[in-house]
Each structure stands twice: as C-alpha cells, then as structure tokens.
Amino acid sequence: MEPGHILVIDDQELIRNLIIRQLTRQSHEVIGVGSGAEGLALLRAQPFDLLLLDMIMPDMDGRAVLTEIKADPQLPDLPVVVLSGDTDIEIVVACITLGAEDYLFKPFNPLLLKARVSVSLAKKHLRDQERRQRADLERQVAERAAALERSEERYALAARGANDGLWDWDLLSDRVFLSSRWKNMLGYNDAEIGDAPAEWLDRIHPDDQELFTVRLTAHFRQLLSYFEHEYRIRHRSGAYRWVLCRGMAVWDASGRATRIAGSQTDITERRAAEEQMQYDALHDLLTGLPNRALFLDRLDRAIAIARRQPERRFAVLFLDLDRFKTINDSLGHAAGDYLLTTIAQRIQACLRPNDTVARLGGDEFTILIEDVVDDQTVELITQRLQAAIAEPIMLGDHQSITTASIGITGSSLEYSSSAEMIRDADTAMYQAKMGGRARHSIFTPLMHVDAMAKLQLEGDLRMAMARGELLLHYQPIISLVSGRVSGFESLIRWQHPQRGLLYPGTFLDIAEETSLIIPITWWVLREACRQAYIWQREFPTEPPLSVNVNLSARIFTEPDVVAQIADALVESGLPPTSLKLELTEHSLIALSGDLSDTLQRIRDLGVQLCIDDFGTGYSSLSYLYNFPVNVLKIDRSFISRLSPPSGQSEIVQAIIALARTLNLDVVAEGIETEEQYQQLRNLQCGLGQGWLFAPGLDDVGVRALLAGA
The missing domain is CATH 3.20.20.450 (EAL domain)
Structure with a gap:
C-alpha cells in the first residue's frame, strides 16, 4: 500500500501523538491538530488522503467537523474514520449518515488501527482510480453526445457502451430504467428484468438493505450531497456480488426528490482483497485463529458490556502447552507447527459458538468464555479442553502426548482493561504449571502479590550473579x-x-x-x-x-x-x-x-x-x-x-x-x-x-x- 497523507484531529495530545507515531512507522505522512477549527483550516489549505477524527472535543466536536466537511464542495470525497470511546450504535449510524467511512473504538489496538487505515487508503486509491476512469468515460460519452440528438435511442446506445451499469429512477412514476450492462452484471439478459424498483431493491442482501435505505433517504433529504454506497446484490447464480452504487437526485421547488440517476460498478474482487488484508491483520497465519489484536478487541468489548450489565459474566483462560519446546526442538519445527494446528482445532471443538480462542504466539492460547452462567460452566469447559488436548497425536513416526496448563480469571473481579485480565490469567497459568503441569488454576489477588515477589526475586537473582552472592x-x-x-x-x-x-x-x-x-x-x-x-x-x-x-x-x-x-x-x-x-x-x-x-x-x-x-x-x-x-x-x-x-x-x-x-x-x-x-x-x-x-x-x-x- 502506498503511503498516505493523513490528518489526525484529536484534542487529547497523548492519543494524538500515539496515533502519529504508529502511522509514521508505516511511512505515512501524518499531521496532528488539537481542535476541529484547526483541522478544517488545514483541510482547506492542502489535500489529504484520510482524516482520523475524534468525536468528543470541546468547542467543535466531531459531528460538527464532519458536517462542515460534507457541506464543503471541495472536501466531500475525503474518507473519514471516526475515533471515539462511545460504543453507542446510534452514534455509529449517525456518523455513517454524516458521511464517515469507518468507526474505531477507543482504546484501540495499534494493529487494528493500522488495518483500518490501510483499508481506508486502499478504498480511496481505488475510488480515485475509478473516478479517473469514469471521468474519461464520461468525457468520451459527452463528446459523442454533443454530436447526437438527445434521444432515448442514443441514450440507450451510450448506456450499452459504458462499463458501469447505469440506472435512472423516476420517483414520481416509481419506475426505474436499468441499462443492459446493469442487468448483464447480474447474469441477466435485457428482457429478464423489468422496470419496477423491486427488481433492483429486492435483490440487495437482507443485511445490507437497511443501511442502503438510510443513505438513500439521507440524500433525498439533502443531508448527503450525493448518494454512494457499497452493498451486496444477488447474482442469477444465487451468489452475491459486491457493487459500488453512485447517484445524484433532482429536486423540485418544494425540495422533494423527483428523480435520481447513477451507476453501479462490480467491486467483488476489490472487496475480497480488502477483506483478506483485514483478515490477515487480525488472524494468526499458522492456525487461522484470531491473533492478539482481535482477541484484545473482543475482550475490551466484553469488559465494556459487563460494566453496563454486571449480570453478563465472562471468563478468560490462558493456556500454555507443557513440554512444547522439547517436542519442537527434538522433532523439528514442521512437527511443532502440525502440533499447534491440531491443538488449535481441538480447542475450537471444545468451545461454544460465541466463545473466542486466539493464539498469542508460540504455544500460548487465550480463550474468552462469554455468557457464563456459573463457575461450573468454566470448570466443565476447562476439563473438556484438557481431556481433548491430552489425546495422542502422531508426529511423523512418533506418537506424542502433550498436556496444557491453564490459568483462569473471571469478570467478577471487575477488570478495567483487557491487558490486566490476560496478565492475571497468565499468572494463574504459571501457578498451575508450578503445581505439576496438566492442571488448571483460578486466579486470586494473592497470586499477583506472589508474582510481583517472584519478579523481584528474579531481578535480585540476576544481580546476585553479577555481585558474586x-x-x-x-x-x-x-x-x-x-x-x-x-x-x-x-x-x-x-x-x-x-x-x-x-x-x-x-x-x-x-x-x-x-x-x-x-x-x-x-x-x-x-x-x-x-x-x-x-x-x-x-x-x-x-x-x-x-x-x-x-x-x-x-x-x-x-x-x-x-x-x-x-x-x-x-x-x-x-x-x-x-x-x-x-x-x-x-x-x-x-x-x-x-x-x-x-x-x-x-x-x-x-x-x-x-x-x-x-x-x-x-x-x-x-x-x-x-x-x-x-x-x-x-x-x-x-x-x-x-x-x-x-x-x-x-x-x-x-x-x-x-x-x-x-x-x-x-x-x-x-x-x-x-x-x-x-x-x-x-x-x-x-x-x-x-x-x-x-x-x-x-x-x-x-x-x-x-x-x-
């Protein structure tokens, strides 16, 4: 991905500088300001590829900045990723309505920030490329149209020659014209799709219909200067294709939308590339499990939910394989990798659909158990995990039996951060390992005291060697x-x-x-x-x-x-x-x-x-x-x-x-x-x-x- 020119607007200097450092390491050119007014002045003075915008700021908050951007004819194409600690879904919808492209909750994980920025820049790069291609096409069509009469026959000819599928919706008669290319894009001949809007709208994926309607309605009410939306639409084969739809309405003297026309582009391959890039940023390449970044994101959400709804109990398990290094060193890394992928599959088979298992690295796994009814729930899952992991595994000509030490901590201790919760589960895991391996241990605050004492002892022992003690x-x-x-x-x-x-x-x-x-x-x-x-x-x-x-x-x-x-x-x-x-x-x-x-x-x-x-x-x-x-x-x-x-x-x-x-x-x-x-x-x-x-x-x-x- 080519480096981008990025503006960060956040009134918290610590967070702003953290974002700048993270993105500068990725070779991006980043400028940060502490207020919405400063940011708008910069946006109007020089071009940017992406804006990271904090929602909650004094004087001029993120919504006001977003409204100004979308109202400025020079800025509406600027992609905006909203940053906020507010997890209210209504805020998310409001931001999307105002024109935000993406939304990132605080505290954010650096890897997740990197992935979201990369995806947004990739989208803008492709949009710029598509805009240039469309401008070239429109220029060619305009040049030809200048020599032709404005007739329906010649309009149809231009529509058939365009690479994008063209559409024209007469809102007064509620009939829609869909070009041959539009229909061919979905695998249909010209005569197989009529001019009723349902021929189009009913083919949109059920999960995408609500947001499609929200954005279209916002444009009809002139809240958005133009309509643009990506969604899935059903192909004749039954599969869904990703498309980018753009359009602009015409309003009468009373402000009522009477007509809207635009184009539709197949972006299935682009979306697949973006989704693969985001998947790779959040998953372990060896096992396919979520990685640390994705696990921390899900755990932070679970902690936030539990703060609002204490009855929503959950637990974290920290799992470490016993003797993995010995197996890896004696049988080779290929055998070690096969062991890890097998264990990952066994762990997944022991969990419920709403639970999450992640590989942190090496032979360490973390598990988020949600909707814990009582302590027996976690105990049964832990026993099931240890029994499954201990089943023999053939590594080449060798039959290997590995076990796991598991540390457990629960939401009843009212954690404020995912890092603390994982730390305590890790401490409990070491307690289990010290107890003889193939065991599990539940964290207690006293364990943290012991862990700190051991950390002090480790530091003293390192010094003891240097001091001759x-x-x-x-x-x-x-x-x-x-x-x-x-x-x-x-x-x-x-x-x-x-x-x-x-x-x-x-x-x-x-x-x-x-x-x-x-x-x-x-x-x-x-x-x-x-x-x-x-x-x-x-x-x-x-x-x-x-x-x-x-x-x-x-x-x-x-x-x-x-x-x-x-x-x-x-x-x-x-x-x-x-x-x-x-x-x-x-x-x-x-x-x-x-x-x-x-x-x-x-x-x-x-x-x-x-x-x-x-x-x-x-x-x-x-x-x-x-x-x-x-x-x-x-x-x-x-x-x-x-x-x-x-x-x-x-x-x-x-x-x-x-x-x-x-x-x-x-x-x-x-x-x-x-x-x-x-x-x-x-x-x-x-x-x-x-x-x-x-x-x-x-x-x-x-x-x-x-x-x-």
Whole structure:
C-alpha cells in the first residue's frame, strides 16, 4: 500500500501523538491538530488522503467537523474514520449518515488501527482510480453526445457502451430504467428484468438493505450531497456480488426528490482483497485463529458490556502447552507447527459458538468464555479442553502426548482493561504449571502479590550473579563399608543481602523459568571443579575425591554442552573421572529423544553420569540400557521408610540388586538415623549421604572434615 497523507484531529495530545507515531512507522505522512477549527483550516489549505477524527472535543466536536466537511464542495470525497470511546450504535449510524467511512473504538489496538487505515487508503486509491476512469468515460460519452440528438435511442446506445451499469429512477412514476450492462452484471439478459424498483431493491442482501435505505433517504433529504454506497446484490447464480452504487437526485421547488440517476460498478474482487488484508491483520497465519489484536478487541468489548450489565459474566483462560519446546526442538519445527494446528482445532471443538480462542504466539492460547452462567460452566469447559488436548497425536513416526496448563480469571473481579485480565490469567497459568503441569488454576489477588515477589526475586537473582552472592556448600558422600569420604555433592546457596542465606528451593524454580539456570549451572560446574581439584591436592586419597554437580534439563538444549564441560575440566585441572554429573530420572525420560548421543560424548570425556532421585520416575527401566549411566542415587523418600523398620525395604533392595546386575554404583540419599545406616549396610549399599554424616558444608567445614578423617 502506498503511503498516505493523513490528518489526525484529536484534542487529547497523548492519543494524538500515539496515533502519529504508529502511522509514521508505516511511512505515512501524518499531521496532528488539537481542535476541529484547526483541522478544517488545514483541510482547506492542502489535500489529504484520510482524516482520523475524534468525536468528543470541546468547542467543535466531531459531528460538527464532519458536517462542515460534507457541506464543503471541495472536501466531500475525503474518507473519514471516526475515533471515539462511545460504543453507542446510534452514534455509529449517525456518523455513517454524516458521511464517515469507518468507526474505531477507543482504546484501540495499534494493529487494528493500522488495518483500518490501510483499508481506508486502499478504498480511496481505488475510488480515485475509478473516478479517473469514469471521468474519461464520461468525457468520451459527452463528446459523442454533443454530436447526437438527445434521444432515448442514443441514450440507450451510450448506456450499452459504458462499463458501469447505469440506472435512472423516476420517483414520481416509481419506475426505474436499468441499462443492459446493469442487468448483464447480474447474469441477466435485457428482457429478464423489468422496470419496477423491486427488481433492483429486492435483490440487495437482507443485511445490507437497511443501511442502503438510510443513505438513500439521507440524500433525498439533502443531508448527503450525493448518494454512494457499497452493498451486496444477488447474482442469477444465487451468489452475491459486491457493487459500488453512485447517484445524484433532482429536486423540485418544494425540495422533494423527483428523480435520481447513477451507476453501479462490480467491486467483488476489490472487496475480497480488502477483506483478506483485514483478515490477515487480525488472524494468526499458522492456525487461522484470531491473533492478539482481535482477541484484545473482543475482550475490551466484553469488559465494556459487563460494566453496563454486571449480570453478563465472562471468563478468560490462558493456556500454555507443557513440554512444547522439547517436542519442537527434538522433532523439528514442521512437527511443532502440525502440533499447534491440531491443538488449535481441538480447542475450537471444545468451545461454544460465541466463545473466542486466539493464539498469542508460540504455544500460548487465550480463550474468552462469554455468557457464563456459573463457575461450573468454566470448570466443565476447562476439563473438556484438557481431556481433548491430552489425546495422542502422531508426529511423523512418533506418537506424542502433550498436556496444557491453564490459568483462569473471571469478570467478577471487575477488570478495567483487557491487558490486566490476560496478565492475571497468565499468572494463574504459571501457578498451575508450578503445581505439576496438566492442571488448571483460578486466579486470586494473592497470586499477583506472589508474582510481583517472584519478579523481584528474579531481578535480585540476576544481580546476585553479577555481585558474586552465589556460593556452594558440599555434602559428603560416604563409603558405607569403610566410613571414609568418597566425594562431595555440590549444593548451591545464595547469600541474599537482605534475606540471608537462601536454599535452592527458594530460587531455582525462578531460575528454571527464566533460563537463568543455564549460566548458574555453568558457574556451579566451574566452581565445583576448581574447588575439588584444590582438595585433591591438599588431601590426596586413592581413588581421588570426586565431586557431583546437578545438571538442569535445560542445559541439554545448549548446542555446546559437551564443550562447556570439557572447558571446565581443562580450566580447573580436575581429572574427568573425578567429576560426576547428576540428572534427575524425570529429566532423563523427558529428554530421551536426542539425549543418548550427547551423554555418550560426555562419557567419552571420562566423566561419570548419575541418575538422581531414582525410583520416582517411569515404571519402564529400559532407558538404563540406552544411556551410559554409572551411578544410581536412591531417592530419600525410600530411605525414610527404612527407619524404624517397617518391612518396606524391598524397593531399596530391588534397586541395589538392579544396580549390581548392571554393574552400577549405588548412593543412598537422605540417611538420617543409625538404623537406616545399618539396614543399608546389611543390604550391601556401597555409598550414602545425609545428615547422619554431615549437612552441606562450606570450604572451611570440608577442610575440617577431611583433616579429621
């Protein structure tokens, strides 16, 4: 679309400048003024392609400006888009009657403003082109008519030669002349349509008849200087064609319209192009769902209605797919796109006709549930959504099962803006995701307080890395046979300047959500390797002391994970065999798609691999044969059942036997009592750690422990 010369008349400087900035980015030339009088002076001094006009202004409001424009013979063709916060439909009709081409409610969405401006400029460009063509045609007809007598026969000849369909309506006799071209445009021969006005008017689409009549009546009453209207009219095939109809009436001495004549042009292709352009501006190209701009517009309208009619309850759902990034990264973007389109279709199938689902981007969807009778309505729709989404999907040769976390908020909280409502639904969604995924959560004001606290914590955590506030403690891993220290597990701590020493449960979830876990993990790895090497030199043992470092599953999305581990070993001088990397059983299963090759390359460095929290994951243990694992760490929940003796040692015994069969080492976590220690020794468990031996120790504590060993 070619840039346009646009005038903005709005007495609110903030809104006026916002519009100017938005449109200037689209290469339009934009001038803004704060009053109707200034705007009219500019309009009469220089040409403009489009006017954006605020309705409510002091001194001279939008209606007065619009009336002046349409009364000025130099300005009636200027397209006008009215801007107003008033959503009264009567105002809309009044603006159209006065000559406005379009109407945009405040607060408007920038994308919707861009789309409306583009459509209006496109219409003007095409009208200008059609006007030039019509002027050329009229000049040719006039030149020929000058050489011919003004007879009905020669008039009919000119009408047949025109590209537009011509019409002439005698209002006194109530008969209408329709040219052959007019009839051919609708698929009829000349003799198949008579001269009764109903032959024309009854073919107009029922939804367009009222506005056609309004504009025609306004012209008859001389409220509009000429008649111009776009509408749909029925073709012989039964389909409707878009046409542009123009005309001008003749009045008698008493001001009564006696005759009106004009032309009709087929604009079906132009309208299709305009509608496609507006559709693309308001819909997601991948799924075909409404996009953020259209969703915000519909939600703003729902909020406005609820303010006037509190009984009209509605709800917003914020939906995020669980593990979508893993699927997208492992199976490729084509599979991810297919998953998104399938999920979009499933969501639509679960909703009612008056509900709206939009894709905000990525794997995030928002849903507007209107006409909510009670809380059970939303609950049933949410359950239906989660069940439908969890149905298996074939992605190439892989059967995938994805789930969704859903946050919900309702109109009962009396929101004033769509942005606030979506924000709170998003907050509730994260609450659901933190609760274990595949869940839904209803927003409460306390969640917003928690979200702000998390935001503060995230900011503090970013600063903590720069300020060196993170530190490591180390819990010894003991040989249950000899009682000697075999190595240490590194445990991160945060020395917060206001809150004191913080443990991982306080901040690691935030780190995982924000990807801070990646730089934190690399720091932990380098620091643990550096410290372990110092201890090895100061306290030599055979085999040398080892150090365990926990790896987040997010680390394996990094392309250089193996190189980073190798660099940490080289920088510290620590032998690769002294480093043990721990992955939880859940993350090992979740990442199983492309993980085997990466883990093997890590093993090829000489590094050992441990499965943490073993026994809490999937019942299938086939992955133990697929991954190069060295150590199983029995989860503390199983160890806690050993003391006092409760007859529940079978699981621990089975894990130890499995490890022995696979030639793997076993570490029992969370040993807290002497009874647990003795039972594990009797079960021939090789290694253990827990508060019975020592908590997490700082460097001074580790040195004291090793010196006394």
